[in-house]
Amino acid sequence: MILLGPPGAGKGTQSARIVERFGIPQLSTGDMLRAAVAAGTPIGLRAKDVMERGELVSDEIVVGIVSDRIEEPDARHGFILDGFPRTVKQAEALDAMLAGKGLALDTVIELKVDEAALLERIAKRVADTLAAGQPVRKDDNPDSFKTRLVAYRQQTAPLSDYYRARGLLKVTDGMKSVDEVTEDIARLTSVPAA
Secondary structure, X not given: OEEEOOOOOOHHHHHHHHHHHHOOXXXXXXXXXXXXXXXXXXXXXXXXXXXXXXXXXOHHHHHHHHHHHOOOHHHOOOOEEEOOOOOHHXXXXXXXXXXXXXXXXXXEEEEEOOHHHHHHHHHHHHHHHHHOOOOOOHHHOHHHHHHHHHHHHHHHOHHHHHHHHOOOEEEEEOOOOHHHHHHHHHHHOOOOOO
């Protein structure tokens, strides 16, 4: 499963609920990359070399890391991809890799949200974080958030059409309450809510 939606749409919150309900891992490409480098796997060593040169890790390496990770026992009954794919090119590479393993995505859930309301959500999150005496995430300032939204619209939003054309995209209103979105995702994936 893949969850799509702009920054602040609630993907992380919903992923955590899906992980808890189904006992499947949430696979973060950043976490997997760091783990592969630390473990010294062949693909991890390639990634380490690229990162040490200060370059971005290629789609090929990221797909290789995802490929290795989904072979682990905890992913045998499914997984949620977090932070990947971000582009149609990456989605095509992911599809090819999964097909080579005799696998395919079951569903892609898009959390549709109002971007103006997202800016209000981020402002509230910053206020709540500061009130709790905790540090604010660097990417939670309004200017940074607006930049992330632009990048999402340009690079990642086209994935909606890509997955819609393959009959995998299901859409829910991400502006509903957290519990209502969880219920919608359960309904859209034909799995009863907990």
